Amino acid sequence: MATRREQFLARLIPMATGFATLILLLALWQGAAMAGYVNTFIAPAPWDIAQSFPDLFADEDVLGALAQSFAETFGAAAIAGAIGIPIGWWLHSRRLAGLAFENWVANLAAAPLVLLYPLFLVVFGRNAATIVAMAVVTALPPIVLKTKEGLDGVRRTLINVGRSLRLSHRQIFLRIMLPAAAPVIGNGLRLGLILSLISVVGIEFLIHFGGMGDLIATLGDRFEVAKMFAAICFVLLTSVAFFFIGEQVDKWLARS
Amino acid sequence: MAGTLVNRQHVRRRRLSPITAMRGAAVIVILALWQAISASGLLYNGVIPSLLAILRALVQVVFGSELYRNMAVTGFEVLGALLIGGIAGIAAGLALGASRFLSRAYEPYVHYLAPTPKIVFLPVLMAALGVGPASKLALGAISAFFPMALSIAAGVRQVDPVLLRVARSFRLSRFQIVRMIYLPALVRPISVGLRLAFGLAMVGCLLSEIALSNRGLGYLAAQDYAHFQIAHMYAVLIVVFVLAAAGNAAIVWALRRPGEA
Amino acid sequence: MSAELRDSAPTTNSQTSGSSAPLLAIDRVCKWFHTPEGVVRAVDHVSFQVHQGEFVSIIGPSGCGKSTLFNILGGLSGKSEGSVTIGGQESTGPHPEVGMVFQEESTFPWRNVIENVAFPLEAAGVPKAERLARAAELVDLVGLHGFERRHPAELSGGMRQRVCIARTLASRPKILLMDEPFGALDEQTRLLLGDKVLQIQQALQQTTLLITHSITEAVQLSDRILVMTYRPGRVKRIIEVNLPRPRSSEILASATFGQYVAEIWADLREEATRGMKDSER
DSSP: OOOHHHHHHHHHHHHHHHHHHHHHHHHHHHHHHHHTOSOTTTSOOHHHHHHHHHHHHHHSOHHHHHHHHHHHHHHHHHHHHHHHHHHHHHHHHSHHHHHHHHHHHHHHHHSOGGGGHHHHHHHHOSSHHHHHHHHHHHHHHHHHHHHHHHHHTSOHHHHHHHHHTTOOHHHHIIIIIHHHHHHHHHHHHHHHHHHHHHHHHHHHHHHTOSHHHHHHHHHHHTTOHHHHHHHHHHHHHHHHHHHHHHHHHHHHHHHO | OOHHHHHOTTSOOOOOOHHHHHHHHHHHHHHHHHHHHHHHTOSOGGGSOOHHHHHHHHHHHHHSSHHHHHHHHHHHHHHHHHHHHHHHHHHHHHHHHHOHHHHHHHHHHHHHHTTSOGGGGHHHHHHHHOSSHHHHHHHHHHHHHHHHHHHHHHHHHTSOHHHHHHHHHTTOOHHHHIIIIIHHHHHHHHHHHHHHHHHHHHHHHHHHHHHSOSSSHHHHHHHHHHTTOHHHHHHHHHHHHHHHHHHHHHHHHHTOOTTOO | OOOOOOOSOOSOOSSOOSOOSOSEEEEEEEEEEEETTEEEEEEEEEEEEEOTTOEEEEEOOTTSSHHHHHHHHTTSSOOSEEEEEETTEEOOSOOTTEEEEOSSOOOOTTSOHHHHHHHHHHHTTOOHHHHHHHHHHHHHHTTOTTOTTOOGGGSOHHHHHHHHHHHHHHTOOSEEEEESTTTTSOHHHHHHHHHHHHHHHHHHTOEEEEEESOHHHHHHHOSEEEEEOSSSBOEEEEEEOOOOSSOOGGGGGSHHHHHHHHHHHHHHHHHHHHHHHHHHO
16 A cells, blocks of 8 residues: 555656656757757747747737637626527427437537628627627537536436426526536536637637737748747647636636 | 237328427427528528528539538548547546556546637647648647547546456456446447547537638538628538537447447 | 245234335336337236335346336336336336446546535535435445545445445435445445445334345345346235345344245245246247
């Protein structure tokens, strides 16, 4: 039986190795850049990238861009939730509809929906509404599917507890089914949030309309590569943070 | 019930399943709504063209040659992306799944980078590989790598430890264990991972083509948009969606097992 | 060899408050199902009565319709024929005086122990302070004092079933129906929980109907035992258990206990064998 210390080390050493590998790669990259092996227009030295971070804040209003991307992402996810959860509930409660349309929604989830963005562009014009609308469409399928899955998956016995206590349909739904399905529905919302972020940044990038995507594209156009890499790192870190927080929320929901 | 129908084998009448009926009704409603909005002039004229206009454009597109030239380019990009990203993903997934150490060291990076928007790498790739299909393929490969690696890693870990103990008790060789226990267990994760990878590679390649390109289906759609040939653009998008569905179905079919649909 | 069929009315009641009207009476209840293979009779003309304060067990081989009977008595599924009378009135559907404890795990994972137990009271609109107080009493009664704020995921299977029992008792049912509540637990835990059930029954004078496949459990806990035949389920025999109360699991040591067990097994073995042959076909 491993002692606590052994268990701790068993986790720490691999993590440290992974991190060390990352540092090593960065160091190699830095060395190659300084020695001239790497074209710094394509891949600037890590040190230069690090040094451009403050410029992001000073010159480029990266926080403003971040705020815009965030607002669009969360807004889209909220709207997708407001639309998607009732649809998912409808597919769950009407058995025929569920059987008929679940496949369609699953196929939509896999389809390249983002490609529809030119249409939203024509309808809404070049503004935030287009971005949000597109993100809503991409976020809907997983939310719908997970809502149906969560409600379908409530164990029959739990519902029977409600029936044996003579609770009304509404009471059973509110007091038993919703809490039981909450972890799965939350999972769907988290997926929707992630897809929303991907769509938002992608479209901002393509239509050059504010937010982190636009920032990266603009810096690229201007050939300010170090700053651009810094901005890319920023987006990556933000998305990682998003994902991580989402997982913690998931865990918290699942435990209760 | 259907008792009398069963006897009349020569009458080729099939009962319409309620599911098909419902789906058919939904399609009709959607098309009718579309046509209504189009005819009403509610939205700016060209945005929702009539069904007829779209149909005509579709015929034009399918029977023209322009589509196939560009489909070939996109197809090359996507397949290349799947090949490179897929193989890299399988290799990484196997390593991560088999070794607890490697998993703890490196999988968090894969796990947390997976949901990031890969399009942000496009400027770098274009600077490195030019504006041709290569940069699009590279973006597609990066997009395809992550779902594949994670799916395979999970698949390897999910092999029931009991099965491994049974295998060892029969003193199977390492190779036999891989062939008879791991490989069959991995068909499902490969299928799931490949479908996700395919979808993401497609999106990656097409969006990159829209961003900057002179060839490919994404480029076609972007051109149509730029020249406000909206019906034509719809036609191209329809083709794209059909291809996506077909690709998905092909993967499911190729990796199906007896007993599954 | 045809099974002995006994009609319901027992000749003696081990514990009665003096009234002779049964609390629960089921009369010639039948249940059949239509399957592709034809009509399957799960329960065939079952009749018996349960009086106030009694502990009755129903025991039978797998496939004898015990769980079907449980669902019918609890009102969760309909009957094809016959009547179920509770407190003198015919009952269809879940009855307020009947509480059900299910075989499967049924705690609400998102609520802690005390919230689980208070659930029926909360649904009925009982104010918070009162329902928490009542729930706390029941949590004590089932022996989970100190675990009020824990979540079911942190508890063992036996503890979770105790939570379910406490929750069902919260609605103060006149009749407690339990369907193999300890089926998933190991023998020793079952015996200890059996003791707990005896204590509860003693304290509350709770009328209880227990479905079980464990002979020792039935004899340990009951005043009367109904032995059912294999499908179609009928009452094969009714056995009065004249072991003294208050009881505990120590009763296992007595010779009389062994005799009851042997008697029941003699009946059950035949039915269980038929069941096994059937499933091999």
